[in-house]
Amino acid sequence: MTLSPTFSFNIVHQSKRSRARVGQIVTPHGVIDTPNFVAVGTNATLKALDSLTVTQLGLQLMFCNTYHLMVQPGTNIVKKAGGLHRFIGRTLPLITDSGGFQVFSLAYGGVHNELKSKGKRQTNNTVMSVTEEGVIFRSYRDGTPIVLTPESSILAQKDLGADIIIPLDELLPYHIDAQALEASFNRTHRWQKRSFQTHVSDPAGQAMYAVIHGNVNKELRKASCDFLTKLDFDGFAIGGSLGKTKEEMFDLLAFIAPLLPTQKPNHLLGIGDMNSIDIGIPLGIDTFDSSYPTRCARHGLLFTLQGHTIKVLSSANRDDFTPPDPLCRCFTCTNYSRAYLHHLFKAHEMTGYTLATIHNVHTMITLMQLYREKILNDEI
Amino acid sequence: MTLSPTFSFNIVHQSKRSRARVGQIVTPHGVIDTPNFVAVGTNATLKALDSLTVTQLGLQLMFCNTYHLMVQPGTNIVKKAGGLHRFIGRTLPLITDSGGFQVFSLAYGGVHNELKSKGKRQTNNTVMSVTEEGVIFRSYRDGTPIVLTPESSILAQKDLGADIIIPLDELLPYHIDAQALEASFNRTHRWQKRSFQTHVSDPAGQAMYAVIHGNVNKELRKASCDFLTKLDFDGFAIGGSLGKTKEEMFDLLAFIAPLLPTQKPNHLLGIGDMNSIDIGIPLGIDTFDSSYPTRCARHGLLFTLQGHTIKVLSSANRDDFTPPDPLCRCFTCTNYSRAYLHHLFKAHEMTGYTLATIHNVHTMITLMQLYREKILNDEI
Numbered sequence: 001m002t003l004s005p006t007f008s009f010n011i012v013h014q015s016k017r018s019r020a021r022v023g024q025i026v027t028p029h030g031v032i033d034t035p036n037f038v039a040v041g042t043n044a045t046l047k048a049l050d051s052l053t054v055t056q057l058g059l060q061l062m063f064c065n066t067y068h069l070m071v072q073p074g075t076n077i078v079k080k081a082g083g084l085h086r087f088i089g090r091t092l093p094l095i096t097d098s099g100g101f102q103v104f105s106l107a108y109g110g111v112h113n114e115l116k117s118k119g120k121r122q123t124n125n126t127v128m129s130v131t132e133e134g135v136i137f138r139s140y141r142d143g144t145p146i147v148l149t150p151e152s153s154i155l156a157q158k159d160l161g162a163d164i165i166i167p168l169d170e171l172l173p174y175h176i177d178a179q180a181l182e183a184s185f186n187r188t189h190r191w192q193k194r195s196f197q198t199h200v201s202d203p204a205g206q207a208m209y210a211v212i213h214g215n216v217n218k219e220l221r222k223a224s225c226d227f228l229t230k231l232d233f234d235g236f237a238i239g240g241s242l243g244k245t246k247e248e249m250f251d252l253l254a255f256i257a258p259l260l261p262t263q264k265p266n267h268l269l270g271i272g273d274m275n276s277i278d279i280g281i282p283l284g285i286d287t288f289d290s291s292y293p294t295r296c297a298r299h300g301l302l303f304t305l306q307g308h309t310i311k312v313l314s315s316a317n318r319d320d321f322t323p324p325d326p327l328c329r330c331f332t333c334t335n336y337s338r339a340y341l342h343h344l345f346k347a348h349e350m351t352g353y354t355l356a357t358i359h360n361v362h363t364m365i366t367l368m369q370l371y372r373e374k375i376l377n378d379e380i
Numbered sequence: 381m382t383l384s385p386t387f388s389f390n391i392v393h394q395s396k397r398s399r400a401r402v403g404q405i406v407t408p409h410g411v412i413d414t415p416n417f418v419a420v421g422t423n424a425t426l427k428a429l430d431s432l433t434v435t436q437l438g439l440q441l442m443f444c445n446t447y448h449l450m451v452q453p454g455t456n457i458v459k460k461a462g463g464l465h466r467f468i469g470r471t472l473p474l475i476t477d478s479g480g481f482q483v484f485s486l487a488y489g490g491v492h493n494e495l496k497s498k499g500k501r502q503t504n505n506t507v508m509s510v511t512e513e514g515v516i517f518r519s520y521r522d523g524t525p526i527v528l529t530p531e532s533s534i535l536a537q538k539d540l541g542a543d544i545i546i547p548l549d550e551l552l553p554y555h556i557d558a559q560a561l562e563a564s565f566n567r568t569h570r571w572q573k574r575s576f577q578t579h580v581s582d583p584a585g586q587a588m589y590a591v592i593h594g595n596v597n598k599e600l601r602k603a604s605c606d607f608l609t610k611l612d613f614d615g616f617a618i619g620g621s622l623g624k625t626k627e628e629m630f631d632l633l634a635f636i637a638p639l640l641p642t643q644k645p646n647h648l649l650g651i652g653d654m655n656s657i658d659i660g661i662p663l664g665i666d667t668f669d670s671s672y673p674t675r676c677a678r679h680g681l682l683f684t685l686q687g688h689t690i691k692v693l694s695s696a697n698r699d700d701f702t703p704p705d706p707l708c709r710c711f712t713c714t715n716y717s718r719a720y721l722h723h724l725f726k727a728h729e730m731t732g733y734t735l736a737t738i739h740n741v742h743t744m745i746t747l748m749q750l751y752r753e754k755i756l757n758d759e760i
Binding site for chain 2: 321349351
């Protein structure tokens with residue numbers, strides 16, 4: 001049973017080799033085949049691609065960031081437009097986060113660097129205070145103080161109207177002492193419970209995924225799974241710091257994933273490189289969101305179906321008139337050569353970023369199809 | 381008779397009211413209906429739009445800049461690709477210039493400012509010398525000296541393989557004394573003759589348009605028409621400085637246009653705002669190239685079929701969920717609202733530039749269709 005009658009998760013095939021499964025997440029805006037890749041369109045657009053092109057590429061789930069949309073254009077504007085789908089002209093499913101991730105990651109000077117554990121503890125004072133009530137932060141645009149509470153985050157996400165929403169949580173840096181971690185950990189659970197209660201008072205056809213916390217402390221991770229799986233969330237996302245190395249992350253994922261209910265979709269927040277997907281799928285992770293493939297595209301790093309990457313700006317591409325990936329059937333590879341892309345990047349033409357983004361998104365979608373086929377054949 | 385059997389200009393209808401005419405320029409890559417707008421894709425792409433999208437929009441002639449392509453990727457690379465059409469994946473006609481315009485306009489600190497006659501005579505020393513032989517200039521990318529002669533410009537344009545090419549000329553600033561003007565004027569004619577001779581020794585299916593010079597001196601303008609129309613160019617472009625005000629330009633155009641042979645296509649170089657098109661068409665100008673509509677798009681200025689413009693960033697558009705131009709049937713107006721475009725521009729998303737460019741190019745193409753209909757009805 002689920003609180004959202006418009007939302008369900010059907011397991012099509014459970015692999016005999018691993019925890020990997022092929023599934024279908026059913027939402028009011030259609031089906032998401034899993035495992036799948038979730039592209040990130042922070043400002044209500046994938047960078048360099050318009051929404052209809054993204055739909056034509058077949059991207060089944062797109063991630064938008066509530067924090068950015070609160071600041072610009074404001075969730076009230078999106079609500080007035082009739083919700084995020086109508087605002088951006090998207091007919092397929094959307095997911096939004098709580099805003100917490102950006103608030104805290106911007107405050108900690110980019111969680112990405114921090115997670116990679118340069119050991120630096122930066123803060124730019126955008127977070128003005130964190131209390132039981134919520135967080136007060138300064139808008140990155142104009143410094144205006146904005147209050148984000150479990151309730152206001154959910155109301156903002158109700159304005160946006162994505163198919164899947166996420167409760168407010170506090171994202172902690174990797175380097176944090178045990179006492180501060182535990183205090184935040186318990187507060188984050190209370191915030192998620194309040195978020196959930198706000199949500200269920202008016203589900204509005206949306207589903208909500210909990211976010212498993214506890215950083216690299218396995219005891220806390222287990223406690224987080226225990227606490228959150230007792231609430232009737234529609235799915236579970238793995239969040240928080242997962243360590244300072246890939247090995248540490250994979251070890252943690254192998255510990256956490258089996259603690260999650262198999263009958264609900266499992267999501268890995270903010271991680272979508274091929275290596276992590278390779279490891280995550282056999283552990284039973286169903287969806288992976290990441291801006292990595294689109295960011296790589298804009299930096300001229302193209303993915304291929306064979307698994308290697310192509311550096312567009314490499315001088316070897318100057319007079320290479322073959323398609324970027326000869327096996328790829330995307331618009332870019334069907335119509336343009338490596339040499340032309342090389343030229344566009346050299347000339348700093350936006351067209352190059354668009355064509356590269358089309359390719360990387362198409363490749364991610366195709367790779368996920370291949371993963372699903374392999375699971376159906378019990379090869380994973 | 382023409383030297384290029386693959387090129388012809390057919391007048392479909394001569395207006396009874398003015399020198400305006402509807403015509404068809406036939407090229408190896410298809411027909412250009414005239415009057416028409418020619419969009420500028422300096423670096424072998426319209427900014428923010430890929431080549432196939434431009435074709436789908438119905439842009440019949442696209443202008444690329446030889447100077448930029450010589451510097452990056454190098455015309456040898458384009459030749460190796462099989463020419464510009466194949467390099468950029470364009471099946472419709474292309475026109476390239478000689479390179480001279482950019483060499484001189486970059487040297488004079490942007491001819492646009494100079495033509496607008498701020499009276500400043502700037503030079504950034506990119507032009508190292510101008511002699512009878514040609515011009516030596518520094519690459520804007522790496523400072524490498526590049527020699528551009530009438531012959532080398534044409535050979536570069538042969539490498540590119542556009543349907544229409546342009547002889548080397550010297551672009552003078554508006555503020556120039558009579559003696560320097562006349563010396564350059566005569567040299568420019570000699571350069572154009574040498575360009576023509578190089579071209580006819582191997583036409584390769586290309587057509588060549590002469591460039592009428594003489595700045596604001598009507599006597600020189602007439603002499604330029606006399607000299608150049610004696611050579612068997614396939615068309616005539618009006619170039620050089622046309623004065624410091626629109627009035628001066630329109631007066632000059634009214635003087636020059638009737639001096640050009642009616643049976644050949646007439647082009648106005650680098651000017652394509654609606655006001656100038658309005659004035660130019662009744663004078664018999666057939667094609668107008670300009671980067672103005674695409675540049676306006678990237679700055680959030682949208683054209684409409686009714687003739688007014690829309691400032692995307694205007695706060696009135698924040699919650700205006702109507703299409704940018706309700707009468708427009710372009711991809712952007714069919715699928716997206718003013719509010720969404722406003723948001724994309726506010727968020728500095730490239731997607732906004734792409735959608736705005738699609739709209740402005742589509743609007744220019746549609747407006748030119750409307751002009752042709754009016755001429756067919758003798759309303760212009």
